[in-house]
Amino acid sequence: MARPPDADSAETYDRILQAAVDEIRTASPPTAISMRQVAERAEVSLGTLQYYFPKKDTLLEACLDEYHQRMKALGARLITEALSAKPPRTGRALIEPPIRAFYRFVREEPSLLQLRLITNTVSGELPAHRRMPMLGSLIGSAAKVLAEHVGIEAEDIPLTVQAVSLALTRFALMSDEERGVLTGTTDDTRFEEYLVAMSMRMLGLPA
Known part of the structure; x- marks a missing residue:
């Protein structure tokens, strides 16, 4: 397809991507978005969108790639914070921050x-280009941080982290x-507390 006159690379790409995310947030199911409606929201022609x-x-x-990039960045920040904490974090102080942070992250973007x-x-399965960044890099790095502090075998830690994420x-x-x-309640605090306690039990730590 020839380059449309209103296609100006990065700025247009980002505007289309944001428009698509906005459409996904209101669509049910999220796969039901319309390419024409995305183009209208992004204020570009349908031809530009399809370019x-x-x-x-x-x-x-592409929308999922952006979502996973934000998730990976959150994970990297939490791992860095855990590794640089003085004094070193153990027990609940190590487990609670990432559980609450990831729960709030996924809770904010249900669509x-x-x-x-x-x-x-x-x-x-996960697409190949996301498999190593998510399963290998992110979960693998988390497993290394946890290895010296939990009460389960090292080879079980990645599977346990995956189970917690589910x-x-x-x-x-x-x-x-x-x-x-x-x-009997819709209070998110109740669910966050349970997830923290559940994660600690699964990792062999006293809740």
């Missing part, structure tokens, strides 16, 4: 989280109705 993103799947994947789950379910995901997507049935 950058020929198919809707390409656009959705992008749903999109992530839908695409992973359809393909059956629990965070499910809790983040619970409706208020589900929360009320389970606990």
Whole structure:
């Protein structure tokens, strides 16, 4: 496709991406966004949108790439904070900050989280370009930080971190109705406290 006259590289790309994320936040399911509506929101022609993103799947994947970059940046910041803490963090002081931070992160973007789950379910796995950054780099780095401080075998730590992340995901997507049935409250504090205690037990630490 020839370059449309209103295609001006990075600025247009970013504007389209933000418009797509905004559409995802209001669509149900998040895969139901319209390319034409994204173009209108971004104030570009449909041809310009398709110049950058020929198919809707390409656009959705770009939105997820941006989401995962933010998640990876959060993980890197939390790992750096844990490694540089004086005195060194142990027990609850080590586990609680990342659990609360990641739960709040996924809780704030339910539509992008749903999109992530839908695409992973359809393909059956993380896309190859996200596999090492998320499973290898992020979870692997977290496992190294935890290795000297938890009560489970080192080879079990990455699997435990993955299991905790799945629990965070499910809790983040619970409706208020589900929360009320389970606990009688919709207060996020109750769920954060439970996730911290659950994570510590799974890692072999006293809750």
